[in-house]
Amino acid sequence: QPSRWPAIVSLFAAAAACGALAFTFWKNATPEPTPALLAKAAPAPIATLTQAQNTKWAGSTLPTAELSPLGSGTLALLEGIATVRFASGATVTLEAPTRIELVDAMHARLIEGSITAEVPSAAHGFTIETADLKVVDLGTRFGVTASSTGNAHVFVFEGEVKLDDPSGRELRRLTAGKAFNVQSGSVGAGNLEPSRLPPLEQIGGWISLSTAFGDGKDGFARRGSQISEPQPLLMVKHSDLELSYRNERRAIITFDLSEVQADTIVEAELVLDPEPSGLGFATMVPDSRFAVYGVLDESFDGWSETSLAWESAPSRGDDLDPAQLKRLAEFVLARGASGSPLAIRGDAFREFLRADTNGLATFVIVRETGETDPSGLVHAFASKEHPTAHPPTLRLRQAP
Numbered sequence: 001q002p003s004r005w006p007a008i009v010s011l012f013a014a015a016a017a018c019g020a021l022a023f024t025f026w027k028n029a030t031p032e033p034t035p036a037l038l039a040k041a042a043p044a045p046i047a048t049l050t051q052a053q054n055t056k057w058a059g060s061t062l063p064t065a066e067l068s069p070l071g072s073g074t075l076a077l078l079e080g081i082a083t084v085r086f087a088s089g090a091t092v093t094l095e096a097p098t099r100i101e102l103v104d105a106m107h108a109r110l111i112e113g114s115i116t117a118e119v120p121s122a123a124h125g126f127t128i129e130t131a132d133l134k135v136v137d138l139g140t141r142f143g144v145t146a147s148s149t150g151n152a153h154v155f156v157f158e159g160e161v162k163l164d165d166p167s168g169r170e171l172r173r174l175t176a177g178k179a180f181n182v183q184s185g186s187v188g189a190g191n192l193e194p195s196r197l198p199p200l201e202q203i204g205g206w207i208s209l210s211t212a213f214g215d216g217k218d219g220f221a222r223r224g225s226q227i228s229e230p231q232p233l234l235m236v237k238h239s240d241l242e243l244s245y246r247n248e249r250r251a252i253i254t255f256d257l258s259e260v261q262a263d264t265i266v267e268a269e270l271v272l273d274p275e276p277s278g279l280g281f282a283t284m285v286p287d288s289r290f291a292v293y294g295v296l297d298e299s300f301d302g303w304s305e306t307s308l309a310w311e312s313a314p315s316r317g318d319d320l321d322p323a324q325l326k327r328l329a330e331f332v333l334a335r336g337a338s339g340s341p342l343a344i345r346g347d348a349f350r351e352f353l354r355a356d357t358n359g360l361a362t363f364v365i366v367r368e369t370g371e372t373d374p375s376g377l378v379h380a381f382a383s384k385e386h387p388t389a390h391p392p393t394l395r396l397r398q399a400p
Contacts, residue, residue, distance in 0.1 A: 147278030214256030240370035
């Protein structure tokens with residue numbers, strides 16, 4: 001019987017030749033990827049994260065490593081200061097805590113927080129949008145803030161900006177040194193007052209009292225004006241400018257100690273919750289030192305949240321009279337610091353509370369670090385009227 005191997009070998013040879021021919025045709029018909037094709041497949045970044053100083057991030061949809069290329073998406077900065085350079089040439093600096101959405105090379109949406117922008121002539125028309133405003137650059141350096149309570153603030157350092165409403169209708173123009181504020185009304189003064197809360201017994205014999213308990217209260221005094229209703233934020237600011245330009249603010253808080261036997265207190269701490277104020281910019285001030293004063297004259301414990309004037313407030317005007325106020329403790333908020341609650345404690349703090357005789361303890365929060373720029377930062381802490389953050393709270397441990 002004749003062998004079939006020659007025919008089989010011939011068949012395999014023919015198949016291999018066809019395969020080689022098909023591969024050669026495919027290779028010649030399919031061009032090598034070129035830089036132009038690769039760029040078309042992967043959209044070019046719209047910005048770069050050029051600098052990140054002491055930063056902590058959470059909730060971002062974009063890369064947060066320094067020098068990362070950025071597309072459209074969200075950056076959520078919890079701590080520190082970060083700088084984003086857009087492909088258009090505009091540079092935006094984020095001050096924590098801030099959430100911002102990068103839309104394209106000429107457009108970003110500030111969800112919450114504070115930014116400053118420097119825009120060269122080539123990027124005229126660069127826009128920062130908030131829930132209430134569109135800030136359109138006309139060749140300038142400007143700052144925009146948007147707070148958790150609905151405040152928005154625009155300040156022009158150099159040049160000019162155009163302000164549009166969300167529909168694009170022009171509202172006004174601002175030039176260097178001018179500012180504009182808007183209140184969205186998301187928190188109404190008529191329903192801010194919370195229900196009064198009982199003290200909270202905690203493990204280990206600690207008691208927590210907020211300013212919402214009993215006859216507790218909180219507010220802030222502002223030089224040159226009177227506060228006539230409770231506010232969601234306790235504003236604090238100190239300026240080294242000439243007296244006529246100073247925009248001083250001090251927070252005042254009172255706790256009801258009626259259910260505490262003051263002379264048995266062995267440990268004490270004051271807990272404050274920092275919040276963005278929506279006023280001023282952290283890049284204009286250094287790390288800031290604050291002091292907590294105790295009000296020695298108990299007649300001032302009767303101050304009113306609805307008629308709080310600078311001269312009659314427990315802090316008693318420009319001078320901190322040592323006969324009426326005792327410096328108890330200090331703390332520092334770093335530039336771009338986290339909004340996490342902070343606890344202030346010390347022996348002098350405890351002894352001040354132990355000396356109370358009328359069941360009310362009043363404190364004044366003062367920023368000791370000054371500033372020389374009119375657009376410097378107003379620091380703020382949550383009050384009992386804040387819709388989401390923690391009110392000032394006094395934590396006490398008594399002797400058994």
